Amino acid sequence: MKQLLAIATEAAYAAGKAILDIYGSNAFDTRKKADASPVTAADKAAHAIISGYLARTNIPVLSEEGKHQDFSTRTQWEYFWLVDPLDGTKEFISKNGEFTVNIALIHLNKPVAGVVYAPVLGDLYYGSLETGVYKNNISIPALARKQSLSDLLLRPSITIIASRSHLSDETKDFIARFSNVTLTSMGSSLKFMLLLEGKADLYPRLFPTMEWDTAAAHALLNASNRGIYHAGNKEELTYNKADLTNPYFLSY
Structure with a gap:
């Protein structure tokens, strides 16, 4: 390796x-x-x-x-x-x-x-x-354990990454579920690096992406007790599908 x-x-x-x-x-x-x-x-x-x-x-x-x-x-x-x-x-x-x-x-x-x-x-x-x-x-030290979405919902404050180019209505509705939100933004896979370095807590992406947009960052996040999950069923994204489009996801 x-x-x-x-x-x-x-x-x-x-x-x-x-x-x-x-x-x-x-x-x-x-x-x-x-x-x-x-x-x-x-x-x-x-x-x-x-x-x-x-x-x-x-x-x-x-x-x-x-x-x-x-x-x-x-x-x-x-x-x-x-x-x-x-x-x-x-x-x-x-x-x-x-x-x-x-x-x-x-x-x-x-x-x-x-x-x-x-x-x-x-x-x-x-x-x-x-x-x-x-x-x-x-x-970069890993988190002691993986977090859950429930953990994040219970936080008194949270930093959420929002895409500059693709802030859909679905994403806005999702962010509204949290209290005392600080929004931050960054381009490309650097959004995931904010999570990796502990500079943000959650990245919702309720807008289409492709497998090559997420895979490298996903490997780094997995090695650091973080992940990228289907927005619907909380399972980790998988790769090499017949259709290379990712489902909507949440990363934390």
Whole structure:
């Protein structure tokens, strides 16, 4: 696991450098994908670099910007890498710096290791249950135990992460269940890192996301006694589904 994480962190650093080169040039070459979401030259460059590094592991790669193999093929994978080469493309285009490189290792449909790198901020998060979780090579201590939603509802005050771009009416209604709420916001997978570092308590996402948006952060959270749960049934999210769209979720 340490060797695989070392390769994944190398890949994230190299992709981050390429992203920053394009970020500084303003030559984004922004286009719209079939689902109307934006893609830039930085997304494509990061995908190529990460794919090259991860090829050394002989483990299949499923990347947002690469070819998506048929489900019949993917079901044969015991392990695979799940990659978002540039999570937060809208943040990249708006130049607020809140975007990340996400690389997750999936085993039997569960995230077991993750790397989240924020090139502008210079922050690298990585880890697994076996190795522990680190930010810039400094250990992040895990919670003593997993929390429940009931625990959070009983708190006299709570910090909730709300998406800038996707604050749906359902999310607003959910937040209204809590008293004395402080709202905070951050782009990309950095929202999950606020939970990881104890800077927020709860992240409700009642709006569509994709598996590569959550997998790397999910691995880090699981290694720290936190999780990402179906909003409806409180089970952990799983990966490598026929449809790569996540259900609505709560993370705490």
